[in-house]
Amino acid sequence: MLKDINLGRYHPGTSFLHRLDPRTKLVFLPVYIVCIFLARTVLTGIAGFLVLLALIALSAVPLRFMLRGLRTPLVVLLIADVLNIILLDDGLRISVWLTLRICEVVLASNLLTLTTRPGEIAAGLEKGLSFLKVFRVPVHDLATMVAVAFRFIPILTQEARDLMDAQTMRGADFRHGSLVRRAKALGPLSVTVFASAFRRADEMALAMDSRLYGFSDAPGNLHPLRYGREDAAAYICILCFLAVMVLMRTGGL
Amino acid sequence: MIGLRGVRFRYPDNPEGNAALSGIDLDIADGAFTAILGAAGSGKSTLAKILDALLIPTAGTVSVDGLVIDSAARPTGELLMKVRSTVGMVFQNPVNQIIGDTVEQDVAYGPSNLGLDHAEIVRRTDAALRTMGLGELRLRNPAHLSGGQMQRLAIAGALAMGTRHIVLDESLSMLDPQGRDEVLANLRRLNREEGLGIIMISHDARDCTGCDRFIVLDKGRIAMEGCPEDLALKKDVLRALGVRTC
Numbered sequence: 001m002l003k004d005i006n007l008g009r010y011h012p013g014t015s016f017l018h019r020l021d022p023r024t025k026l027v028f029l030p031v032y033i034v035c036i037f038l039a040r041t042v043l044t045g046i047a048g049f050l051v052l053l054a055l056i057a058l059s060a061v062p063l064r065f066m067l068r069g070l071r072t073p074l075v076v077l078l079i080a081d082v083l084n085i086i087l088l089d090d091g092l093r094i095s096v097w098l099t100l101r102i103c104e105v106v107l108a109s110n111l112l113t114l115t116t117r118p119g120e121i122a123a124g125l126e127k128g129l130s131f132l133k134v135f136r137v138p139v140h141d142l143a144t145m146v147a148v149a150f151r152f153i154p155i156l157t158q159e160a161r162d163l164m165d166a167q168t169m170r171g172a173d174f175r176h177g178s179l180v181r182r183a184k185a186l187g188p189l190s191v192t193v194f195a196s197a198f199r200r201a202d203e204m205a206l207a208m209d210s211r212l213y214g215f216s217d218a219p220g221n222l223h224p225l226r227y228g229r230e231d232a233a234a235y236i237c238i239l240c241f242l243a244v245m246v247l248m249r250t251g252g253l
Numbered sequence: 254m255i256g257l258r259g260v261r262f263r264y265p266d267n268p269e270g271n272a273a274l275s276g277i278d279l280d281i282a283d284g285a286f287t288a289i290l291g292a293a294g295s296g297k298s299t300l301a302k303i304l305d306a307l308l309i310p311t312a313g314t315v316s317v318d319g320l321v322i323d324s325a326a327r328p329t330g331e332l333l334m335k336v337r338s339t340v341g342m343v344f345q346n347p348v349n350q351i352i353g354d355t356v357e358q359d360v361a362y363g364p365s366n367l368g369l370d371h372a373e374i375v376r377r378t379d380a381a382l383r384t385m386g387l388g389e390l391r392l393r394n395p396a397h398l399s400g401g402q403m404q405r406l407a408i409a410g411a412l413a414m415g416t417r418h419i420v421l422d423e424s425l426s427m428l429d430p431q432g433r434d435e436v437l438a439n440l441r442r443l444n445r446e447e448g449l450g451i452i453m454i455s456h457d458a459r460d461c462t463g464c465d466r467f468i469v470l471d472k473g474r475i476a477m478e479g480c481p482e483d484l485a486l487k488k489d490v491l492r493a494l495g496v497r498t499c
Binding site for chain 1: 305330333334337348352357365366369378414
């Protein structure tokens, strides 16, 4: 299951989505999430889904790879769906919408990280939110935290897998038995992974200090962000999508 | 030139226990290849962090190319910046010191934090990558490098900051023999050709082949000093001090 987590993974490529400025993608994600929650009818639901499919095609990330990232959230969603159907009058309809929307949110978020390196996301956040520096918001620190968090996801996932393998060798069973039994088996594992995460974070903080993190008010960048024509086109598409979804919503569609 | 006078250090979370360093007096000449050996807990890593101004001594002074850190006065940000730009550091675990998404971005991390203009960041990054033979790997994800390449990357990151001395804190201990040889060969070349001062911290005397002199720490004090020939002649003494020998 751990290998199914796509969040924080970068899929190298030169597709249209890979080439976009990270700020464009960071603007698109919340706009897209708002749009899919504006959808109330089958027509608007399909519209949101088709936009996502088009983006996946534009990203050149294999669909199989994208869908793999849905496995873990689907397990949680299925539990929620069963509860909705049992407990609510309109449970089936609510479950279908909930599942569709959450899957779209997960896929769109994965699309951002799969086509944007963590450092680019951080640079995009820093530049995009630079106006907050006026209010003394530590934008650079926040952006660095995001980048480091994304960088740690694959490292800790790998570490958890190694630990699971090591414990399986010594008789632990993470694949069989009831949900409670499996959750209990994961308990000691999570403690070890957390301890390792703190140790790694400590070492990385020292390495960053050694390389003068936080000493400059205006740190430079090897590849400064610049908007291109593709970004302008993408912004027009984003605005059009938002406008269509708002109009459909207000028009009762 | 690096000079330590009466350097003591006690970790704040261990006020009653033994001091990590108990009065170190040491001079390290420019361009020297110095080995600092010792068993686990002897104070090697504490000394490494003091040399890079990551820790400030509880007592005594540290002088790095004329920049003086005195335990009596809180160092300014500018002083710390200058010391850390002069003394670079490479840590034990290569994975935990990688910050950039690509090899070139990791090397550029230090120069970027120095607030240099874009052209200078590019120039320093290119030069450091070339020096460490990483030019062809510049767009590679650092996580996909071998251990030896990762440590070369860490050295390149330090070089890009304009360091004159580089401290390697057990940096060879997690490498396979090939990676170890690869990093050592690069360090010797940098020492010989570029005049870069190397301070190799290790528990293993084999990491110090080719050094100009070695120092052995024991319980926070300098227990032994010698020249490379002594490494072979005084194996028993070294072993007694917790140093691994061939």
